[in-house]
Amino acid sequence: MGLRKLFITAMLILLAGVGVGVAQDSLTPPTVPAPAMQGVSPAPDLPSPGAGEALTREDLDAWLDGMVPYALRTGDLAGAVIVVVKDGQVLTSRGYGYADVEDRTPVDPASTLFRPGSVSKLFTWTAVMQLVEQGKIDLDADVNQYLDFEIPAKNGQPVTMRQIMTHTAGFEEQGKGLIFFDAEDIQPLGPFLADNIPERIFEPGTTPAYSNYATALAGYIVQRLSGEPFDDYVDRHIFTPLGMENSTMRQPLPERLQGQMATGYRLGSGEGQEFEIVGPAPAGSLSSTGDDMANFMIAHLQNGEFNGNRILQAETARMMHDTPLTLMPPLNRMQLGFYESDINGRDVISHGGDTMFFHSELHLFLDEHVGFFLSVNSTGRDGAAGTIRTILFEEFADRYFPGPEITTRVDQETAVEHARMLAGNWQPSRRFASSFMAIGGLLSQVTIAPDGEGGLVIPFLQGEDGQPRQWVEVEPFVWKDRNSHELLAAKVVDGKVVRVAVGSWAPFTVFDRVPASVSASWLLPALYFALAVLALTVLLWPIRALVRRYYRAPLGLTGRVLLAHRLSRLFALLILAVFLGWIWAISAMSSDLTLFSSAMDPWLWLLQIAGLIAFVGGTGVMAWNVWVAFQAKRRWTARLWSICLLIAALVLLWIALQFNLLAFSVQF
Secondary structure, three states: HHHHHHHHHHHHHOOOEEEEEEEEOOOOOOOOHHOOOOEEEEEEOOOOOOOOOOOOHHHHHHHHHHHHHHHHHHHHHOEEEEEEEOOOOEEEEEEEEEEEEEOEEEEEOOOOOOOOHHHHHHHHHHHHHHHHHHHOOOOOHHHHHHHOOOOOOOOOOOOOOOHOOOOOOEEEEOOOOOOOHHHHHHHOHHHHHHHOOOEOOOOOOOOOOOHHHHHHHHHHHHHHOOOHHHHHHHHHHHHHHOOOOOOOOOOOOOOOHHHHOOOOOOOOOEEEEEEEEEEHHHHHHEOOOHHHHHHHHHHOOOEEEEEOOOOOHHHHHHHHHHHOOOOOOOOEEEOOEEEEOEEEEEEEEEEEOOOOOOOOEEEEEEOOEEEEEEEEEEOOOOHHHHHHHHHHHHHHHHHHHOOOOEEEEEEEHEEEEEEHHOOOEEEEOOOOOOOOHHHHHOOOOEEEEEEEOOOOOOOOOOOOOOOOEEEEEEEEEEEEEEEOOOOOEEEEEEEEEEEEEEEOOOEEOOEHHHHHHHOOHHHHHHHHHHHHHHHHHHHHHHHHHHHHHOOOOOOOOOOHHHHHHHHHHHHHHHHHHHHHHHOOOOHHHHHHHHHHHHHHHHHHHHHHHHHHHHHHHHHHHHHHHHHHHHHHOHHHHHHHHHHHHHHHHHHHHHHHHHHHOOOOOOOO
């Protein structure tokens, strides 16, 4: 697998889990009538959905039993649990496949533990809101008053709990210590957070950028203000009143639950993996059964009440469910902890989660009093877990809660012009910025191009069939995928498109234009040129020496000309070796998130020290080599190649400086 694909895969895991903590699910179809929209015309060829099937246990079980086993087999997934609740009761609770493939242990919704990843955050947010209603937390106060260390201000503006809950505190991505296996590597929550404060790269409240760090910070505040360890707090104030006897946030698992844990797999046909430990624990450490998750869904659908016990007052629960932050209308928005996944005109709040091996989704249809929870214990072939949970959610909604299709279209002339305005490279708001991991900003830029007929070409955004989505503009600067519920919208300021968002990611990640100075459009070709020049120089150096020795032909260089020649070749080798070292390091970390740890520190320090010598020293040597070549009036080919070497060194130095390969820090 190439470096670019590896890095994008890792970023998708981060964008989805504890680290898609959020998943690609549904989008909000706009309901603006066609006559009110300028430049929009009806498209009557799209059929209207029927009334939908009645949501009964019999129909639901038959539908799931027809879909899920086939999906597990074709996706090479080991097992799954699916629970649906309705009107305060469990409608169905189904286990499919195996909790342990080798032992042929079936999934039992009542007892098999799954790892819901970032669905854990909903328990942290619920705990926060309990303290809000007790008057211990002010959503709009500086959170530093609740901490024993300081989060630096951004342009004089502090972080608030509301910003944390809506992922708009402005933090860059923080990945070190995200997931590992050895319990001895667990740090106390407070020191972990104090030692790994990420930079704030956005003005607070303006830009969604999903943050595991911020969620863990909220959990630490709960711990400090309640006077209870976070795990104990969740046990006493959420799990116990909800009767969630088979759930815990503790890592490693308590002894009484260890025999119930499903094994995680990359492929269902592959080897079982160890129990994953999440570093920022309040962001993703939950282990729970399907039946326990049903109780949690019922409590939120009933505004905080379950079997006569309250975890939230009704007013607090409604605030949590319906206090939206609108940044990219008409796309889905963040609520207080939940995010919208509206579909078919229905109000749906959700959260998804991924560890390396478990992939989960929770959806609450608020007006219909229906909850849907799914978790699988494998990633599957070609990321099948993500595809399956998206399809199941959309098919579930279409079957039981259909809504009107979007039947508007922007006229072609307008659509062509709008598509042209989106052309260029875009970078996600959820990204590394101050560390060497910022190199991902070069490898994971999203390219948008017009198709010439009013549509958009975005290779990065593929549908469940693995093909690029077919985007059609349905109202000004809002596009819909022809084959799904997915929407895309653009923000226009002063006649220019400055931001783009995809509906399923819009609550927590948006895309901004890439500055021209680091655009992959020119920088990647320049990098390929530079690497080719350096590689040819290194390869030809010994070959030419062997040829001269064979024919007993002298090099014909002396003094400083000879020294410049040899140093330029030596530094070409060094520059190439250091850059290939970075490729190795990023590749290894992108394919194994457990290497987001101190285990890589010695290699990272070595690469940065060697990089200073190679990139800075190499550029100086290449510049001197050009000066010597022209002063000595060497052959034109030698002078031309010296210029090529200087350009190659400058390109690598530019990349090293722009993407922090010389940051001299192992924090990321």
